[in-house]
Amino acid sequence: MRIAILAHEKFPHDAKTAVGVLRYGDQDVAAVLDREHAGSRVADHLPDVQDAPVVAGIEDVPDEIDRLIIGIAPIGGGLDDSWRPDINGAIERGTDVVAGLHYFLSEDEELSRLADEYGVELWDVRKPPADLGVADGTARDLDAEIVLTVGTDCSTGKMTTTWSLLEAARERGWDAAAVPTGQTGVMVEGSGIVVDRTISDFTAGAVERMVEERADHDYLFVEGQGSITHPAYSGVTLSILHGSMPDALVLCHEAGREQIRKYESFPIPHPAEYVDLYESLAAPLHETDVVAGSLNTRFVEDDAEAREAVADYGAAIDAPATDPVRFDADEVLDAL
């Protein structure tokens, strides 16, 4: 699949989805649209992801593309009217458009009329499928080895860890796939359900469905969300744990984080307590262990210090640990 990614005025630092797709996606990126950086190349900004030209608008995308992905989200999640010429242009070229905005493209009168006219799909990834149902509790019966990333908080590296593991597993020749549960993950994979937008009765069912659809692989890396002690999102976290019935857990933590992000009056318990909580919640349905830890050391300056933090973290949870971004994912894969 060939795609273009819209990231006007935000590439690369405020374009999390665009960068995620470039870094981890299987899709071929024909161009990034950013009118502020037109004329440069992705490699000028990010040396370690797939390269592509940065262009000013859809008319400058050099090749045929299958999809235009909206790779940024303004505060509030609205549709920026300055993007319309690019979206319209994509539709008129016969290109599907994928967005993760609060504002649904498929409910925009102008865009949906145009999409009908040109026979293209407008896929709002935050809009769940209409036919979801409750979980059957069947994911534990699958042959695939299911590995779920869980966390001590939001934004501790569950997404990054999931795709780092996938990449490293494939490099070893393992037959592996990712099960995305968030908006960037779904765009990286080009399919999937943003589970925190589903009706809560159906959240575990949505995860179960995705796991079952990918069950012909030997390894499935399931992207976790939130944390089991998060005041707002713990329900989503538990629905993913019970919907996917993992065979192994990887506990993600950020070095130095002591309070729940944006909920600073809530301290984060000792990581070993999370091991107990996740394992004892999984056990009545399908026994599983935290087999490894993933420590996000982005705020630790030098590598020696980061290695020490990783070693401390491994000791704290009594399991092998690494920072898969700074170092590599071998400790985790070896533990599987």
Place this chain on the structure above:
Amino acid sequence: MRIAILAHEKFPHDAKTAVGVLRYGDQDVAAVLDREHAGSRVADHLPDVQDAPVVAGIEDVPDEIDRLIIGIAPIGGGLDDSWRPDINGAIERGTDVVAGLHYFLSEDEELSRLADEYGVELWDVRKPPADLGVADGTARDLDAEIVLTVGTDCSTGKMTTTWSLLEAARERGWDAAAVPTGQTGVMVEGSGIVVDRTISDFTAGAVERMVEERADHDYLFVEGQGSITHPAYSGVTLSILHGSMPDALVLCHEAGREQIRKYESFPIPHPAEYVDLYESLAAPLHETDVVAGSLNTRFVEDDAEAREAVADYGAAIDAPATDPVRFDADEVLDAL
């Protein structure tokens, strides 16, 4: 508030919502609509709830009423066309209509047109408010004593226990209110949010909002849902625990139940394990204890046997226990 309850051909045994409203609701019931039992009285069928005439249709309801409640749900949750004359008649009398169907009255063309014409509200309780948001984690700061019913499974008596406690607390002169989270509970109270229909990111937020709206009472009895080990609904259960931040838990179990209902390949762990799970999940946000147990003994024949089962259950969870329907709720209230 004066209401009528529609329960055609289902009253009383297949009309859970109708009976719940009669048993626990504050509303004055002017009549029950059941064309099969017209001419009888509620007391002929159920001696221990508020009495009212059973009539054939809306035109036979003797008094002015504020609301018509649809107190039954056919398999599939659709709208039975044979109810339309009663619903239309209610609207034409200026009466609001409340329903918990999958099919939304407010999206029915005929009914919504008629409701507009007569200026009445069609309230679909399964349709969540549009302005929900994520939880702030603030319910722990409230002065009210918050008591949450939790369970070892679905259908163990959490709803019944919640309203039994409310009734008994009021009899003692306590200033208490219920926080309903399910469809029957919302109809009993005449307000509230059916939380398992909310977007999963907002489920804890919906519970938090309801708790805060009722925080001027001394005691709040929060209706729990599902179970922390339920393959499909555990996420909802945890969202209620973390959204309401209870000061005390009452663990509901059914005597003799050994497997998860409708998921029989999953055994129910020992009740003491649930005490640990619920308490250790609550502790990082707001410490709480299982202060009492509520055992549903509906399938235990004689009272002596039921008393023994209750005593065994209390010993198993190391807390006072009762069956609040068969016996009374004093053990639980004394424990608070």
